[in-house]
Amino acid sequence: MPFAFPYGRWGSLAYAAFWSAVGLLLSVAALQDYHQVGGTRDWEPFVWEFSSAWVVGGLALGLHVLVGRWRRWPPGHRWLAWVAGALAFNALHVAGMLGLRFAVYAGAGVRYEPDPWSEVLVYEGAKDLVSYAILLALSHGIWAMQETSAQREELERTRRELAEARLARLSEQVQPHFLFNSLNLIANLMHEDVDRADRLLCDLAQLLRQTTAAQVAGEHTLAEELGLVRPFLALMQARFGDRLQVDIAASEAALACRLPALLLLAPVENAVKHDVARHTGPVTVALTAALRDGRLHLQLDNSGVHAPGEPDGGHGLRNLRERLQARWGADAAVQFGPHAGGMRLALSWPA
Template sequence: MSLLPRRWRLPYFAVLGIIGLLLSISALQSYRLSGGTRPWEPFLWEFSSVVVIGTLALGVHALVGRLQGRPWPRQLAAHAIAMPLFSLLHIAGMFGLRFAVYGLAGVGYHPDDLGTVLVYEGGKDAVSYLSFCLISRGVWMAQAAAARTQELDRARRELAEVRLARLADQVQPHFLFNTLNLISSVMYEDVARADRLLCQLADLLRQTLAAQQRSEHTVREELALVQPFLALMQARFGPQRLVVEIQADEAAQACRLPALLLLAPVENAVKHDVARHRGRVTVSVRAERVGERLKLQVSNQGDTPVPESPPDPDGGFGLRNLRERLAARYGDAAHVEFGPSGQGMVLNLELPCAC
């Protein structure tokens, strides 16, 4: 029974039973027309053949599987030996069952002579054997194709995970360099203040490193990284120049997303907009769950127009990295929109909410 997986045993024998029943009913009609008086005989004849054939078919399937990939001459030689053996086993098994049942019933059984049986059954067995070989070949090919598909899917998942890890690794150095550049201007103005900022930065980096090891976390945990970063930037620019607004409903905070996803957009809002405005700038981060979708928004609005040229329409390195991470993780299920809004810029993200 090891030739047939457990989940296929019941369907396989159910099919054999249906085939035997249909053949038996057909044979019963001819049997009655020929004057037969024992209606169980056609059922014995057909089921004895179907049971033996069904068992031998499993051996044919195993043989075809073992011959896969072998040279064609070797396969043909194996089948040339297996085909007559298949017929002999079928005849022996089939008539063995019939003689046993007739003996138990106390009825005599007189089949045709051996030569006639070998010729008659041998021709049918050759057709059956070739049919089983073709069917088995198709089954093995389908299983191989399914295995290749699974292997390809696994390789794609592993490649996507490697790509995500590489993209995530790019976030922290980029964030670190830009943050240090923002702090560097303080070094010659207020050494004590710069020292405090660097200590806060060190604490924040430890948190981001821990988050990066987990690959993904909740929106609540992501905001726990965004808040200290914005607090650090408020200390850098002053609360009069940088106003922070963070809003997230409870449902949205429970959604999971790639770690450090929002840190780069928030950092870009500070670097490219707060540092460019002469007046006050409000940086806001919003998270909302709508059905099974998570909507995120990072925006900044200044009190006065920006006199310099507009920033990179693609959002710079940080947002290009963000787009690649979302595409690798969610494919077409994630949407990114970035562009001007009023006297600032707005980034809208929409992705599946997984809790």
């Protein structure tokens, strides 16, 4: 996993400001002690504490990178790395801190005389051990959080890709199903009126071009979906004449709602195939759409008598259920059954 420090101007400034604030707080506390022992250069405690805080801040970044690598090591190697890291942290802290102090004192024209290295290492060692342990624990926690977040994002991405792949597979089943049913209806008409069948075939070709474009888009508005349903019903009205009556009513808010492309063609096909084609009297196919309580509600009614033997609505409605579940899961509702002498398909999902 790459180093996760928030690079960039604001991230760098925030990190520098944090360690500067730590140095300032320590400097103010050290200044009081400095005055008590007779110190006369008030800037000295600030140099001491800021040099220590800034070096620790820099070492913290390097430690975070190393912890990310150590986490992948075996436990025994990891313990050795922690111990070696503690010793290196102390040595680098002292070296960096004294280096900054020598530079500032030299710039001010003042001689800097630190304690012997051995004493400084021991004195700073106790504080460095505490700082190192805290930074080590924080770094482990940060890496654990990042790994958990990355795993969650990867899992969500995988689920989303699977859902999209499943939705695409289900969508691909719609167009052949729609095409075969339409061609069968036109084939029946060829024996009665060749000219009309030819016109219907041209209309069907135009409609197929539109459905192909919709299938590529994958999702569009209800208004665009009805732009496919209406031409299909017009084709069926040309086929069946007065035996098929169409009533479509949708509110403006409902027309703006989105849904999977070609979702309604299969149910409309079923209404024509099972009711109009098999019923001797006139049949009304009514499609209504409304937005209520943040959900889009669709109803498809037909006044004919549904053919028995497919209580679940057949292949078309099984496909529809799966597409809605792939898109909205349990939030999608599908109801299908007898209603007012005919059949009703009721759909709803979050708008």
